[in-house]
Amino acid sequence: MTAVILDGIVLGLQFGLLGVGLTLVYGLGGVLNLAHGQLAVVAAVVVTLVSDTGTAAGVAVAAGLLAAGVLGLLLDSTLMQPVYRQRGESRVLLGLLLTLGVAFMIDGFLIWRYPTRGLSLNIGGGAIPILGVRMRSGSLLASAISVVAGIGLVAFFRGSKLGRAVRSVIQDEEGARLVGVDPAAARRLIFVLSGVLAGLVAVTRSMTSPVTVTAGIDFTILALIVTVVGGLGSVLGAFLAGILLGIVNTVSSFYIGTYVTTIMLLLAAVLTIVFRPTGLLGRRT
Amino acid sequence: MTDAHGEDLAREANGSGFWMRSVAPIAATAAALALVPLWLGESRLLMGLAIAGLLFAAYAIAFNIIFGSTNQLFLCVGALAGIGGYATGLLTDRAGLPMPVGILAAAAAAGLVGGFISWVAVSRSLGVIFTGIVTLAFSLAFGNLLLGQRDLTGGETGLVIEAGTGTFLRQLVPPYYMFLALVVLYLVVYRVLHGSHIGWAFRAVRDDEITAELAGVNVARYRIYAGLIGSVMLGLAGALYAHNEGYIGPSTFGFGHVDVRVLVMLAFGGIGTLLGPVLGAVVFTILDEVLVGFGQLREVVYGALVVVLFLGFRRGFLPAVTSGFRRAGTWRSDDAPDRDESEMRS
Numbered sequence: 031m032t033a034v035i036l037d038g039i040v041l042g043l044q045f046g047l048l049g050v051g052l053t054l055v056y057g058l059g060g061v062l063n064l065a066h067g068q069l070a071v072v073a074a075v076v077v078t079l080v081s082d083t084g085t086a087a088g089v090a091v092a093a094g095l096l097a098a099g100v101l102g103l104l105l106d107s108t109l110m111q112p113v114y115r116q117r118g119e120s121r122v123l124l125g126l127l128l129t130l131g132v133a134f135m136i137d138g139f140l141i142w143r144y145p146t147r148g149l150s151l152n153i154g155g156g157a158i159p160i161l162g163v164r165m166r167s168g169s170l171l172a173s174a175i176s177v178v179a180g181i182g183l184v185a186f187f188r189g190s191k192l193g194r195a196v197r198s199v200i201q202d203e204e205g206a207r208l209v210g211v212d213p214a215a216a217r218r219l220i221f222v223l224s225g226v227l228a229g230l231v232a233v234t235r236s237m238t239s240p241v242t243v244t245a246g247i248d249f250t251i252l253a254l255i256v257t258v259v260g261g262l263g264s265v266l267g268a269f270l271a272g273i274l275l276g277i278v279n280t281v282s283s284f285y286i287g288t289y290v291t292t293i294m295l296l297l298a299a300v301l302t303i304v305f306r307p308t309g310l311l312g313r314r315t
Numbered sequence: 316m317t318d319a320h321g322e323d324l325a326r327e328a329n330g331s332g333f334w335m336r337s338v339a340p341i342a343a344t345a346a347a348l349a350l351v352p353l354w355l356g357e358s359r360l361l362m363g364l365a366i367a368g369l370l371f372a373a374y375a376i377a378f379n380i381i382f383g384s385t386n387q388l389f390l391c392v393g394a395l396a397g398i399g400g401y402a403t404g405l406l407t408d409r410a411g412l413p414m415p416v417g418i419l420a421a422a423a424a425a426g427l428v429g430g431f432i433s434w435v436a437v438s439r440s441l442g443v444i445f446t447g448i449v450t451l452a453f454s455l456a457f458g459n460l461l462l463g464q465r466d467l468t469g470g471e472t473g474l475v476i477e478a479g480t481g482t483f484l485r486q487l488v489p490p491y492y493m494f495l496a497l498v499v500l501y502l503v504v505y506r507v508l509h510g511s512h513i514g515w516a517f518r519a520v521r522d523d524e525i526t527a528e529l530a531g532v533n534v535a536r537y538r539i540y541a542g543l544i545g546s547v548m549l550g551l552a553g554a555l556y557a558h559n560e561g562y563i564g565p566s567t568f569g570f571g572h573v574d575v576r577v578l579v580m581l582a583f584g585g586i587g588t589l590l591g592p593v594l595g596a597v598v599f600t601i602l603d604e605v606l607v608g609f610g611q612l613r614e615v616v617y618g619a620l621v622v623v624l625f626l627g628f629r630r631g632f633l634p635a636v637t638s639g640f641r642r643a644g645t646w647r648s649d650d651a652p653d654r655d656e657s658e659m660r661s
Contacts, residue, residue, distance in 0.1 A: 062444055064451075112626060119386075123443050124625065126388065127578070131621030134575055138614025145611075247570070251455045254448045289463020296452040303439055303449065 033163045034284045035277055040169045040238065042276020043176035046269035048231045048249060049256025050183060051224035057200045057263025059217045061113055061125035065105070066228055067249025068136040073098040073229030074149035074241040075140055087151065095229040102225025105132065106218050114217070133246060140243045149232065150240040172234035179230060180269050187265060196220060200263055251292075255299045261309025270310055274298075337506045340590055345499045348593075352488045362487050366559065368600035369494035373552040374573065375580045375592030376501040380508065381429075381545035383587035384517040385538045387436060388443045389429070390570070391450040392577050394457035395546050396553030397568030398425040401461070401468060403554040404563060407478035409467075414478045414558060422551035429546020430539060437535045437542075454570045461565045473564025476557050490559045497555065498593065501548055506589060508544070513537060521587070571614070576603075579617050582624035585634040 052066045063069075077094035081087060109132065113125045140147075153171050157164035186193040198206040199216045206213060231249070232241050252275075260271030275295055282294040302309060348369070355361040374392055381389050389395070402421035406412045412420070432453065436446045461468045468474060483489040508514050516537045519527035528534050557563045566572050576599060584595025606613045628635040 062447070109622065109626070119443055123386075123388070126443065126447055127582075127625045128622050130575075130578070131618045131625070134571075134618030134621065135615045136618075137571075138611055138616075138618060142611035142615070248455070251452050255452055258445065258448055287463055289459045292452070292459045293456045296449075296456040299452055300435065300449060303441065303445055304435065307439055307441075307445075 032161055034280050036160065036163055036165060037169070038277030038280035039273055040165075040173050040276070041279055042273035043173050043180070043269070044231055044235055044272070045252055045256050045276050045279075046260075046272025047176045047179055047227060047234065048253045049260055049268035049272055050180070050265055051227035051231075052253040053257045053260065053263055053268050054220050054265070055224045056257065058196065058213075058220045059106075059110065059114065059125075060121050061110060061129065062122065062254070062257075063105070063224070064126060064129040064250055065133040065136060065246075066129075066224070066253050067251075068133045068140075068246035069098045069101055069225045069228035070232040070235075070249050071140060071241065071243060071246040072101055072136060074232040074236060074245075075144055075147055075243065077151075077233065077236075078147050078149050091151075091233050094233065095226050098225040098229030098232075099222045100225070102221040102223075102228075103218065105129075105225075106221035110217075110221070114214075133250065137244070137246050140246075144243055146243075148240040148242040149236040151233065151236045153237050166238070168237035172237040175230065175234050179227070180265070183265050192219075252295070255295050257309075258299045259302045259309055264309065267310045274310075337510065337589075341499060341502045341506065344502070344590055344593055345495065348495050348498070349492070352491050356488050359487060362491060364600060364604060366491050366494055368596050369491065369498050370552055370556050371573075371576060371580060371600065372498050372593045372596035373494065373501055374549060375577050375584070375596055376498070376505055377545045377548035377552065378577050379581060379586065379588075379592050380505055380548070381433075381541050383581070384508070384514075384521065385541040386443065386521055387433060387538060387542055388447040389432070389450045389542070389545070390447055390574055391432070391454045391457070392549060393568040393570055393573030394454045395425045395429050395549040396556075396573060397457060397461070397563075398428055399550030399553030400557035400563045400568060401474065402550070404474050404476045404478075404557050405467060407558075408474075408476060414482075417478065418551065418554045418558070421554035422547050425550020425553070426543050426547035429549070430543035433539045433542025433546075437538045451570075454574065458565055458569060469564075471565065473562060473567070476561050476563065479558035479561065484555075484559045485561060493555065493559075497552060502589065502593070504544070504548070508541075509589075513540065517541065575614075575617055575621070579620050579624070582621060582628070588634060591634065 048066075048070070051069075052063060055061055055063050055066075073094035076097040077090045080093045081090035085093075109128050110125070113121055113128060116124055151168070153166075153168040155167035157166055158170060159165070160170075187197050188194075195206070195211045196216045196219065198209070198211055199213045203213050206216075228249075235241050256268055256271050256275060259275060260267030260269070275298060278294055278298060279291045283291045351365050352362065355365055374396060378389065378392050381387050399421040402424045403414075403417040406417035406420055407414050432446075432450060435441070436449070439445075441449070462470050464470075479485060484493070509517065516527065516532045516534075519530065519532050520534050520537060524534055553568065556567075560567075580595030580599045581592055582595075583598060584591030584593070603613070606616060609616070
């Protein structure tokens with residue numbers, strides 16, 4: 031049982047990292063990026079392509095993160111511009127539909143060009159005992175990276191001037207503009223950050239199980255569920271929800287079967303929506 | 316029966332323009348599509364494509380009722396149709412029920428699920444975003460359930476459906492006319508809903524929800540009606556297709572296979588129009604066949620189409636083009652305000 035829960039936490043930290051990128055973009059731009067999972071897969075494919083040339087793993091990973099970040103930047107500066115010009119419900123709707131289209135373009139291209147590619151990073155070193163359970167070093171490294179990224183994000187938003195500026199845009203766009211914060215720049219920054227975070231998820235995920243080219247839509251849906259449970263626009267909420275859902279995932283998969291896990295996660299999302307529509311730590315919108 | 320009653324309502328609501336606006340376009344579409352087998356009737360491959368085209372037209376009309384009329388973004392068209400397909404397959408082949416009973420029960424099952432989703436969405440007043448998330452997650456969960464419940468659904472390999480063998484459903488041309496009748500029925504349902512007081516409520520809700528509510532329209536109830544009726548239609552279409560095809564698998568009703576296509580069709584033909592879904596389905600079916608050599612790259616084209624069509628033509632490609640022609644022809648812009656621009660500004 032302890033092993034199952036520890037595995038759940040390992041998975042949950044990745045879920046949290048996945049949800050954070052999505053939730054930040056939503057909180058700031060009002061766009062729910064349905065191509066979020068595809069950004070992760072692009073990163074995974076780039077890492078494999080670069081490491082095939084014999085480059086060191088660290089460089090390959092950096093290239094993957096960069097690629098996902100650049101893709102985020104591209105999305106923000108091209109397709110999302112007409113979306114930002116809309117208001118309210120039509121912004122949300124247009125954002126959903128356009129990013130869904132982008133998701134299919136990326137999926138279609140990657141599956142056509144690299145049908146058999148998959149990223150799995152082998153982290154050397156033996157198992158390390160934690161609470162009497164022997165954990166694989168890959169899982170531990172992945173979790174450590176997720177935790178560091180999470181703490182870094184919280185520190186950035188709480189401590190740095192830039193982070194506080196971004197948060198001011200989330201809270202009140204007009205107010206932020208009045209005190210001299212450029213909302214467009216904040217959106218761009220967060221879209222790039224979200225792409226890099228998606229890439230980071232692909233990297234940490236691949237330390238425990240392979241990331242295939244077709245994984246994009248699953249990543250996106252997981253990120254959506256994490257976002258709903260954690261509350262739209264909340265960094266801590268996303269990690270909390272991620273860990274919770276990770277444990278739900280491994281426990282139900284261990285005791286019932288793998289196929290029920292998405293049903294349990296869907297159920298978690300529906301229950302959250304019914305009983306606590308703003309999510310665990312969400313703001314009222 | 317109910318159709319006749321509904322048409323009365325529609326006639327009352329629309330007055331003398333009813334025939335021109337409703338019966339004529341539906342009849343003309345039916346007549347044009349009825350000629351297709353005369354032309355393709357020899358080829359099993361082409362008739363199969365034509366039937367699939369009608370099936371997707373039916374999906375698109377149903378989705379148009381849910382999304383086009385009441386703005387509920389159901390990203391689970393394939394899953395709801397799949398509930399219909401798998402339910403009738405299991406009820407007839409496993410439980411030994413007669414085929415008509417299985418088909419009706421399947422449509423009812425899809426209606427229950429879709430109505431429930433709609434009820435949750437409405438009672439918690441979820442916007443487009445939450446409805447989209449929940450239905451997308453539902454699509455994934457349904458797909459995994461199909462893969463997981465191997466004993467019932469055959470998992471990845473799918474399910475061979477015996478019921479329907481030896482009937483007209485497995486012949487070459489008759490099923491085409493059955494699906495054509497289904498499409499015509501769905502068009503009539505769409506028209507009746509729009510002509511009746513329910514339709515006025517739909518439009519009021521879509522145009523301005525708060526004003527509609529203030530005017531005494533029970534927004535919540537009409538949304539649930541739309542979700543329920545549209546889901547029954549999806550389940551019925553999926554169930555009929557299962558008996559016609561004789562085989563269903565997870566990809567028959569997969570998100571990538573059904574939902575994306577339906578979105579492209581609707582984006583092309585025009586959301587919230589009577590014939591848009593049918594025109595979109597016809598054009599898409601031809602396009603799909605033309606691009607068949609591209610394999611997986613087709614998905615890239617469809618993704619790009621979703622982006623371009625929704626970006627450039629919020630009301631659909633065909634409505635934008637036809638209104639463009641009309642404006643050019645009359646040299647003075649017609650009295651209907653251009654909603655594209657007014658939406659951009661609002």
